[in-house]
Structure formats: C-alpha cells, structure tokens
Amino acid sequence: MQDTLPEPNTPLRVVFFVGRLTVGGAERVTSTLLTNLNRRNFAPELALVRDRIEYDLPPDVRVRCLEREHGLWPVAKTVQTIGWLRRWLAADPPDVVVSMFSHYNLPTGSAIASSRQNVAWIARVANSPTKIEAGPHALWARMVYPSARCIIANSAGLADGFRQHHRSPAWPVLHVPNPLDLEYVHRSAAEEPKFSLPASPIVVAAGRLAPQKRYDVMLQAFGRISSHTGAHLVILGDGPQRTALKKLITKLGLSDRVTLAGFHNNPHPIIARASLFLLTSDYEGSPNALLEAQALGIPAVSTQCPFGPDEIIDDGTTGYLAACGDADAIADGALRVLTAPDGGRAMGSSARERISARFGLATTLPAWERTLHQAATGSQSSPLT
Structure with a gap:
C-alpha cells in the first residue's frame, strides 16, 4: 500500500456535493473531509442545494449554492438540480466531484455526462439500495452509475449489497469507511x-x-x-x-x-x-x-x-x-x-x-485521499488492501 501520494503541480480541485451541511451522517463526513484533507494535494470545495451550513468550515473552502426554488414537484426539482450542476461544471470544471448522498448521486452523474466535461465522478452510497434505489430509480441508476470512476460504500456489507442489488459485480464499488474525527x-x-x-x-x-x-x-x-x-x-x-x-x-x-x-x-x-x-x-x-x-x-x-x-x-x-x-x-x-x-x-x-x-482519521483519511487521487488520475484500482 502506498503511504504517501505524489504531490501534483497544483492541488486537485475536489467538489463535495450534498443537499445542505446540517447535522446528519453524510453531512458530518463531508465536514470532516473538507476540514482534514491534505491541502498540498487537494483543494476541497462544497456544493449545496440549500444554503444551510451548521459546521465550521475552513476559510479556504469555496462554497457554491443552488438555492433551489420552493414548491417544485420532485421531478422539477431534479431537473433543476441537473441543469444547475451542468452549467457550473461547464463554466468551471473541477478535477473530481463527489456526490455524498444517494439522493443526489443520479442527478450528479447525469449532469456530468451531459456537460461533456472531463470531470471524474465518485458516487457515495450510505444506505440500503433496496430502499433508496428501487423501481424507476433502479433503472436510472443502472444507466448512470457505469460512468462513475468509482462508487464508495461506507461499509463492506453495503458494498456487497449494492453490487447484488444492481446485478453489476464489475462496477468499481469500494469500501471506504466514514472518517471519524475522534x-x-x-x-x-x-x-x-x-x-x-x-x-x-x-x-x-x-x-x-x-x-x-x-x-x-x-x-x-x-x-x-x-x-x-x-x-x-x-x-x-x-x-x-x-x-x-x-x-x-x-x-x-x-x-x-x-x-x-x-x-x-x-x-x-x-x-x-x-x-x-x-x-x-x-x-x-x-x-x-x-x-x-x-x-x-x-x-x-x-x-x-x-x-x-x-x-x-x-x-x-x-x-x-x-x-x-x-x-x-x-x-x-x-x-x-x-x-x-x-x-x-x-x-x-x-x-x-x-x-x-x-x-479514526489516521486509518480512514488516507483511504479517502488515495481514492480521490486515483479518481482524478484515472486509476480504478482499490484504495484498500
């Protein structure tokens, strides 16, 4: 296993996309990564649907916000999110986009594919796919997920369950635990x-x-x-x-x-x-x-x-x-x-x-950093051994 990453000429721009940065599992993981990623290798950014931030962010974290309209039907909200993501990806493409929550994985993958930008996409899953990605969502998922550089599951069982649910053992699904700032x-x-x-x-x-x-x-x-x-x-x-x-x-x-x-x-x-x-x-x-x-x-x-x-x-x-x-x-x-x-x-x-x-961060943060680096450089090998 590689202990240190080669330092790029400029830090890799990594955008973490989550609905809002309030209390919750995906939000806590996002906050931990934004705070602790090695700045020599990564320049982390944050993309939100709602401008609600309840964690202290480092001053160097750039924040983008959709502020989606209230009262829209779910399909209209999804279309609006995809359009917004596609526009800012086309205007200022980062190296990597990480969608941190299953609810936003499919809009993110669709936006990146339609933007025609060379942006690596990592999709994080953190709940049972049989509950989150069923019915029409399962069909959409099987169209979109193959374009992900990798899919991160926060437990080994979830990684296996994801592969079985989507009947796609060839997809690069990696187990990368939640980083815990002890x-x-x-x-x-x-x-x-x-x-x-x-x-x-x-x-x-x-x-x-x-x-x-x-x-x-x-x-x-x-x-x-x-x-x-x-x-x-x-x-x-x-x-x-x-x-x-x-x-x-x-x-x-x-x-x-x-x-x-x-x-x-x-x-x-x-x-x-x-x-x-x-x-x-x-x-x-x-x-x-x-x-x-x-x-x-x-x-x-x-x-x-x-x-x-x-x-x-x-x-x-x-x-x-x-x-x-x-x-x-x-x-x-x-x-x-x-x-x-x-x-x-x-x-x-x-x-x-x-x-x-x-x-703890000593174990999980290097696994996240290797995954981000491999996504940006095109490697699909597992970050964990």
Missing part, C-alpha cells in the same frame, strides 16, 4: 449537556424519528429494561413519528421513563454520560451515531441490520447484536450490560480502542 467527538463531548439528565442509569438513542429506526421496537424492549433496572431512555432526534411515539410511550406506561429530547446540534455530551447506546434500525449503511457512541466508550446493543452494525460492534466484546424486530433479544442484551457495570465499562474501553483503530 478529537472533535471527544472535545464536543466535554461540553455540558443542554438539559438536566436523570440520576438513574441513562440509555441513549440518536437518530431521525422515522420508520427505518424502529423506535416502536425500542420502546417495547425498554419497557422490560426499565422494569429491571430503573433506567431512563433519552432519544435524541426529531422527525415525522414524534406524535405517534409520544402516544406509544403513554400507552406503554413509560412517560416518566422516556424523554424525547428533540434535535441537538451537539449530542455528544448526552451520549458520553450514558451507560448504554441503543440502535434498533431495520436497515442502515454505517450508522455514525453508533460509531460515535462506541468511540466515546459507550457499550451498545444494536440490531444486526443491513448494513454496518456488525462491522462496528464486536458482538460480546464491545456490545451485543440482536435480530431486527426482536424486542426480547434487544432487552436481553441491554440487561446484560446494565446489570454488570464492570462488564459494561470493560466493553466501553474495548469499543474505544476498536473504533480508534478502525475508523
């Missing part, structure tokens, strides 16, 4: 929480209140967890299921044991004070919240959903894995952690070491 995570965790936490053991979950996350299963499991331990569940995030979940919490008699804490720009102080992290999703890509919890030394219980948790958690050593939808198995794992505090602390210590070695 210094940032620990620094932000040292801040004070924005609200008072209960004195009882805290179980924390974080993510959009949406069907994918299966909070209904989590609450069913937590009813049993709480009755045996007196623990309190704090759920960080907001979304369309908030009202339904409040009703379910009341129905299950958990109103004094569960807090829907809403969205927090910085969830790390709350996660860092927890005894356990829970994830009950039916599908993922490589969940950043789980990564960050383990990086902070918090043992975790997660569903072994496609894809990612089984590559983050070492089952029985840094946490436990359970079948999707199995509230009893989730509760069993949580009770094993919460009723054996010394074992939980040992799991947390092992988790911190594992995440640092596998997902």
Whole structure:
C-alpha cells in the first residue's frame, strides 16, 4: 500500500456535493473531509442545494449554492438540480466531484455526462439500495452509475449489497469507511449537556424519528429494561413519528421513563454520560451515531441490520447484536450490560480502542485521499488492501 501520494503541480480541485451541511451522517463526513484533507494535494470545495451550513468550515473552502426554488414537484426539482450542476461544471470544471448522498448521486452523474466535461465522478452510497434505489430509480441508476470512476460504500456489507442489488459485480464499488474525527467527538463531548439528565442509569438513542429506526421496537424492549433496572431512555432526534411515539410511550406506561429530547446540534455530551447506546434500525449503511457512541466508550446493543452494525460492534466484546424486530433479544442484551457495570465499562474501553483503530482519521483519511487521487488520475484500482 502506498503511504504517501505524489504531490501534483497544483492541488486537485475536489467538489463535495450534498443537499445542505446540517447535522446528519453524510453531512458530518463531508465536514470532516473538507476540514482534514491534505491541502498540498487537494483543494476541497462544497456544493449545496440549500444554503444551510451548521459546521465550521475552513476559510479556504469555496462554497457554491443552488438555492433551489420552493414548491417544485420532485421531478422539477431534479431537473433543476441537473441543469444547475451542468452549467457550473461547464463554466468551471473541477478535477473530481463527489456526490455524498444517494439522493443526489443520479442527478450528479447525469449532469456530468451531459456537460461533456472531463470531470471524474465518485458516487457515495450510505444506505440500503433496496430502499433508496428501487423501481424507476433502479433503472436510472443502472444507466448512470457505469460512468462513475468509482462508487464508495461506507461499509463492506453495503458494498456487497449494492453490487447484488444492481446485478453489476464489475462496477468499481469500494469500501471506504466514514472518517471519524475522534478529537472533535471527544472535545464536543466535554461540553455540558443542554438539559438536566436523570440520576438513574441513562440509555441513549440518536437518530431521525422515522420508520427505518424502529423506535416502536425500542420502546417495547425498554419497557422490560426499565422494569429491571430503573433506567431512563433519552432519544435524541426529531422527525415525522414524534406524535405517534409520544402516544406509544403513554400507552406503554413509560412517560416518566422516556424523554424525547428533540434535535441537538451537539449530542455528544448526552451520549458520553450514558451507560448504554441503543440502535434498533431495520436497515442502515454505517450508522455514525453508533460509531460515535462506541468511540466515546459507550457499550451498545444494536440490531444486526443491513448494513454496518456488525462491522462496528464486536458482538460480546464491545456490545451485543440482536435480530431486527426482536424486542426480547434487544432487552436481553441491554440487561446484560446494565446489570454488570464492570462488564459494561470493560466493553466501553474495548469499543474505544476498536473504533480508534478502525475508523479514526489516521486509518480512514488516507483511504479517502488515495481514492480521490486515483479518481482524478484515472486509476480504478482499490484504495484498500
């Protein structure tokens, strides 16, 4: 494996395209790359659909923004995005464009193909393709993705799942993990929480209140967890299921044991004070919240959903894995952690070491930089060995 990249005469211009730079998995990865890429080799830029930036950006990062019209139908929004991308690519083509979110991969590939510019395109996928690229989108994807210099998946399972879903084993699909800025995570965790936490053991979950996350299963499991331990569940995030979940919490008699804490720009102080992290999703890509919890030394219980948790958690050593939808198995794992505090602390210590070695910037940033360099120079060999 090559340890250092040959320095180009001028840094390679790399544009990262994401809808907006607010809190979310793709957005966190984008912010980390914009901040940490080696400036001798790369000149990173940012392209947005909406001018919403909630991360501190280095002053040398150039920002472009579409500010798409409100009220357009989805097809019209897509057409507008493709046209905007095509125009600025024709006017000022960079060396590489990285679409950071599945929702924008196909418009980006279509715009680059129709711009007729010699721009390398990298498409990043971070969620189950059977959920994101189904029906007409699957047909569009199979037309557009072959023009990508490579496709990045943030877990090995997702890379395999992507190939199988699109029935295209020859496509250059690479597993490049999310870069995790451990210094940032620990620094932000040292801040004070924005609200008072209960004195009882805290179980924390974080993510959009949406069907994918299966909070209904989590609450069913937590009813049993709480009755045996007196623990309190704090759920960080907001979304369309908030009202339904409040009703379910009341129905299950958990109103004094569960807090829907809403969205927090910085969830790390709350996660860092927890005894356990829970994830009950039916599908993922490589969940950043789980990564960050383990990086902070918090043992975790997660569903072994496609894809990612089984590559983050070492089952029985840094946490436990359970079948999707199995509230009893989730509760069993949580009770094993919460009723054996010394074992939980040992799991947390092992988790911190594992995440640092596998997902810290020292490991993941070179893999990203090799991929960007190979895309710009036309190489399609894997950046990982």
